[in-house]
Amino acid sequence: MNILDGIIHNAALIGKMSSIIDFDLKTWNKVINTNLTSSYLLSKFLIPLMYESKNPRIIFTSSGVVKRGRAFWGAYSVSKSAVKSLAEILEDEVEPISNIKVFNFDPGATRTSMRAFAYPAENPSILKPPSSLLDYYLWMFSEASNDSKNRYIEFK
Secondary structure (H helix, E strand, O other), X not given: OOOOOEEEEOOOOOOOOOOOOOOOHHHXXXXXXXXXXXXXXXXXXXXXXXXXXXXXXXXXXXXXXXXXXXXXXXXXXXXXXXXXXHHHHHHHHHHHHOOOEEEEEEOOOEOOHHHHHHOOOOOHHHOEOHHHHHHHHHHHHOHHHOXXXXXXXXXX
């Protein structure tokens, strides 16, 4: 029997920065499929492999755009808000019947190529490197997070 201990949903695209009116359907679908549909499909087919794990976790990578939609962030903003809802739904569905814990993690401004695309005039040297996020992931995967009622974690 195969057992899976965790899933980190981190794949994401911005697509382009554009008004909704000017956003093309092909890019819209690509962003929604990458950011949302892939998380749904992976969760749907991988969660059954997690039921026998001792400390299973599902972690969705969130974004500040889930707090309020932003002009010109189009499909990215829509998809990230939907991903947050997907995580909340899964939390309500799987946590009462299993030991799976579901988290949303907003890493905040981090030195990535996606951030550079979204903020081309920003100095990347002032941003934290992705490696600084490791302690957050380790905590979410640890038994220390078992009793946490906070399922939306923000990098502070």
